[in-house]
Amino acid sequence: FCAIPGIRGRYRSRTVTSVVQEAEALLQRGIRELNLVSQDTTGYGRDWKDGTNLPGLIHQLGRLGGTFWIRLLYGYPTGVTDALLDAMAETPQVCHYLDVPIQHSHPDVLASMKRGGTVTSLGNMAFRIRRAMPDAAIRTTCLVGFPGETEEHVRHLEEFLRCAAFDHVGVFVYSPEEGTPAFSLGPGVDADEAEARRTRLLEVQRAVVDRKLEARIGTTGEVLLENPLDGGAQCWAARNRYQAPEVDGCVRVSGIKARKPAGQIVTVRYTVAAGYDLHAVGQ
Missing domain, CATH: 2.40.50.140 (Nucleic acid-binding proteins)
Incomplete structure (x- = not known):
């Protein structure tokens, strides 16, 4: 359903040395937040096939020392490994923040989205993140109105959001993108119904946010x-x-x-x- 991978092409990881050198240059200019972002940040180094990975990069950046933040943006649930969580917890400059789009929670919808691998990693992902970093903030995005999505699927996603208690959630309505596998599945759910589903999810998330922000008052x-x-x-x-x-x-x-x-x-x-x-x- 996403056209971006087809536009950007195959994954190409930069070398650890080039990333560390750029980080050093930015810090010398006074920058105090380094955002690591890509099409799949948790997949960093996979194409090198030599053991290069995101936990190793995090450790190298942490060795630069000093007061600055490292933030990880846009990973996949399947890439949230114990090794990654350990590296984040062990490196003081790393913000305890993960941006991991789930798209949906129901196995049927994820399978239709060709994200079947997400099902096994999704169930306890939030628990594992907070076990390693109790103060962790988790951002995710969801997609509603995907072809074949039913009321049961939406209720499943609502309950999942309540239980996972993500700190930040973006909700988008599906739109057919020519050239993607999902395009052949049809137009998806009626536009008004899809927008109503989006509103429902945002209302669920607003209650979670209100509770979390209120807990910060006085701290x-x-x-x-x-x-x-x-x-x-x-x-x-x-x-x-x-x-x-x-x-x-x-x-x-x-x-x-x-x-x-x-x-x-x-x-x-x-x-x-x-x-x-x-x-x-x-x-």
Whole structure:
């Protein structure tokens, strides 16, 4: 159903040395967050067939030392191995954050999507991640309206989201992409019904988010300052380790000197939850 792999071509992993060298150059310029992202980040090194893998890359980046963040974006459930989770837990610069699109939870839909391998790894994935990193934030995306999806399938996905309690969820409506195997399956679920299913899932997720953000009120943590906000009062837009750039919520921080340079990592105390965002004061 996804046209991107056909557009981008075969996986091609960069060498560990080239990634580490780029990371060093970015850190020397004052960058304080390194995002590792690809079509399948958890599959890094698979094409080399020499033992190169993501856990090894993480360890090499951690040896650079210093105060900065490493964030992993876009992996597959089948790639969330014990070795990866151990490397993340052992490397202090790594944000305890995983972006792992599941697309769906029901085995029938996943099989139709040609993601049958996801079924076996999906059931206890969230548990395994949080066992290795109790504070971990997990982002995922789901697809509704896929050809053949039934009401039973949607209820299964709703219950899965409640139980897995993901920190961030994006929900998309299926659209046929010419050239993909799914295109031959037909147009999918009626557009209005598919949109209604999307709304249902987002409502389930909103309840999860409200509970999780409320639990942060009164606690302290690190945030990365991004840019001063209008309105004075020494306010900054920031993100914590559990929020990826552009796709997750943010932290609105007050009590920070406007002349501080962007990219600084500071400690704040969370005071209010507002939608998908948090408000905090500098410490």
